Amino acid sequence: xxxxxxxxxxxxxxxxxxxxxxxxxxxxxxxxxxxxxxxxxxxxxxxxxxxxxxxxxxxxxxxxxxxxxxxxxxxxxxxxxxxxxxxxxxxxxxxxxxxxxxxxxxxxxxxxxxxxxxxxxxxxxxxxxxxxxxxxxxxxxxxxxxxxxxxxxxxxxxxxxxxxxxxxxxxxxxxxxxxxxxxxxxxxxxxxxxxxxxxxxxxxxxxxxxxxxxxxxxxxxxxxxxxxxxxxxxxxxxxxxxxxxxxxxxxxxxxxxxxxxxxxxxxxxxxxxxxxxxxxxxxxxxxxxxxxxxxxxxxxxxxxxxxxxxxxxxxxxxxxxxxxx
Amino acid sequence: xxxxxxxxxxxxxxxxxxxxxxxxxxxxxxxxxxxxxxxxxxxxxxxxxxxxxxxxxxxxxxxxxxxxxxxxxxxxxxxxxxxxxxxxxxxxxxxxxxxxxxxxxxxxxxxxxxxxxxxxxxxxxxxxxxxxxxxxxxxxxxxxxxxxxxxxxxxxxxxxxxxxxxxxxxxxxxxxxxxxxxxxxxxxxxxxxxxxxxxxxxxxxxxxxxxxxxxxxxxxxxxxxxxxxxxxxxxxxxxxxxxxxxxxxxxxxxxxxxxxxxxxxxxxxxxxxxxxxxxxxxxxxxxxxxxxxxxxxxxxxxxxxxxxxxxxxxxxxxxxxxxxx
Numbered sequence: 001x002x003x004x005x006x007x008x009x010x011x012x013x014x015x016x017x018x019x020x021x022x023x024x025x026x027x028x029x030x031x032x033x034x035x036x037x038x039x040x041x042x043x044x045x046x047x048x049x050x051x052x053x054x055x056x057x058x059x060x061x062x063x064x065x066x067x068x069x070x071x072x073x074x075x076x077x078x079x080x081x082x083x084x085x086x087x088x089x090x091x092x093x094x095x096x097x098x099x100x101x102x103x104x105x106x107x108x109x110x111x112x113x114x115x116x117x118x119x120x121x122x123x124x125x126x127x128x129x130x131x132x133x134x135x136x137x138x139x140x141x142x143x144x145x146x147x148x149x150x151x152x153x154x155x156x157x158x159x160x161x162x163x164x165x166x167x168x169x170x171x172x173x174x175x176x177x178x179x180x181x182x183x184x185x186x187x188x189x190x191x192x193x194x195x196x197x198x199x200x201x202x203x204x205x206x207x208x209x210x211x212x213x214x215x216x217x218x219x220x221x222x223x224x225x226x227x228x229x230x231x232x233x234x235x236x237x238x239x240x241x242x243x244x245x246x247x248x249x250x251x252x253x254x255x256x257x258x259x260x261x262x263x264x265x266x267x268x269x270x271x272x273x274x275x276x277x278x279x280x281x282x283x284x285x286x287x288x289x290x291x292x293x294x295x296x297x298x299x300x301x302x303x304x305x306x307x308x309x310x311x312x313x314x315x316x317x318x319x320x321x322x323x324x325x
Numbered sequence: 326x327x328x329x330x331x332x333x334x335x336x337x338x339x340x341x342x343x344x345x346x347x348x349x350x351x352x353x354x355x356x357x358x359x360x361x362x363x364x365x366x367x368x369x370x371x372x373x374x375x376x377x378x379x380x381x382x383x384x385x386x387x388x389x390x391x392x393x394x395x396x397x398x399x400x401x402x403x404x405x406x407x408x409x410x411x412x413x414x415x416x417x418x419x420x421x422x423x424x425x426x427x428x429x430x431x432x433x434x435x436x437x438x439x440x441x442x443x444x445x446x447x448x449x450x451x452x453x454x455x456x457x458x459x460x461x462x463x464x465x466x467x468x469x470x471x472x473x474x475x476x477x478x479x480x481x482x483x484x485x486x487x488x489x490x491x492x493x494x495x496x497x498x499x500x501x502x503x504x505x506x507x508x509x510x511x512x513x514x515x516x517x518x519x520x521x522x523x524x525x526x527x528x529x530x531x532x533x534x535x536x537x538x539x540x541x542x543x544x545x546x547x548x549x550x551x552x553x554x555x556x557x558x559x560x561x562x563x564x565x566x567x568x569x570x571x572x573x574x575x576x577x578x579x580x581x582x583x584x585x586x587x588x589x590x591x592x593x594x595x596x597x598x599x600x601x602x603x604x605x606x607x608x609x610x611x612x613x614x615x616x617x618x619x620x621x622x623x624x625x626x627x628x629x630x631x632x633x634x635x636x637x638x639x640x641x642x643x644x645x646x647x648x649x650x
Binding site: 139 | 374546
């Protein structure tokens, strides 16, 4: 677009695209020289589309490494696809830079993006590069596909179902607490937790494996309790979980044993990017062939809302997880 | 996502989505209560996907009316689909707000978006709402479909082809000059031009009608000469146009007759959102059943670059159109 008020900058958009992003482009992306990309979904599949924006100083720390920022921006979108049971097709990448961004930053950013494009089989289809006086802002729109009718939704939880989660919960929130100086741990433990904060592991294979098994599913981004609340609301049901059944990493287990107040962060902190799902009464979802452990943490009941029980008593959480603002 | 550095604000993301955007959602958008939307493309079709970001103070004027901002943000994406010969399927809407945005602004914005959703048959599929300390930033990702193999590309221009444009060129750039105080015109003439600047008319029907006729196509956003340069480069060919064949509105014709220096803005100013395309030698594309006039303005030749001729002499342009920065 043209405008009288454009920011001048070091490199033109075409130079940036050609230099850093064109080498990452998929064949359908037309070398990023066109205004749009062509994609052919597999026959009989539905498309799943999702879009997430991350902003410097809001969703990531301004001094986070550029390759980690790129990877997290992509992975939070791949996590949304995973929770739908969808296989990635590719993504569009809208990158808003400012004058403070150096070529070295961009090079590291593109390197991180390339590594994840290969790791997740999610090619770059296109996008837009713009300059702003504001913070670096990244909007990624991911496209995936799922056999028609097989997508996992938030709304399928039914009373009697068992509630499961993939992997472990709370590492990322504890990692952020370490970065913020609120949690002091030995170096190796700290590194294990901050790594989970910087680098979500979207559960792509697990999501596909749960097609036909899970009744409802979502990825945990706002916090376990908050996201189970979204599932309960979308399903017109209640969910009750047993705090002591929630799977923790060894590092998180040790930390919360030393300081039980950390349960709050574990249950409400968010950024887990694990999948929470329900399986119908009688289905042992724990035996699904996933590449990550599945743990039963509770049940769906009639009613509304989420209850967390510990030692037979309801736990009251000060916050119910990150509320989008 | 969770973070320690979130901005506090007046309304939560869920409130904003529920109040302003959920009423606009398509059925596949799952009421915007899910993290992803489901879309079923028509059998035998390829998907066309495109993403464009617009930023307050950069791509639109901060005091532009909110409904016009919404419409322009959507229409520049629909214009990309149109130039590919694609029919819109819908769009994802990533909206980054700041504390300066009022509910009244959002209401007008959502109203504008709704009008265009209906006008263009492009439903809202999903998106993300975030808060930033920076300027209002809108990234729209539009999805369209086209029968497999029928998409129009930039790269199909061949020596001997005729070059055409839809509609009229330069109105938008002259409208921006009016808004910037660089061009003084009577009120009605000014209004006709600024309206073209604020409200692109994506040539959706013309794009579909040109399937099978156009060899190469693109939408004119950076300026007629710059965009023909992109087409020439993608096609490994040269393009020569006759300045006096370029179709102008009556208002633009009068303005440039009074001040021939305005040719520069007309040819290089951009924001036209008309389609430029080529048709093979012997095909009278001017007879294609489009809802907008088609005008032959030049020829494709062997070589490289774009030449503008006027009265048999090459015209030298000071700028070659907006260069993305």
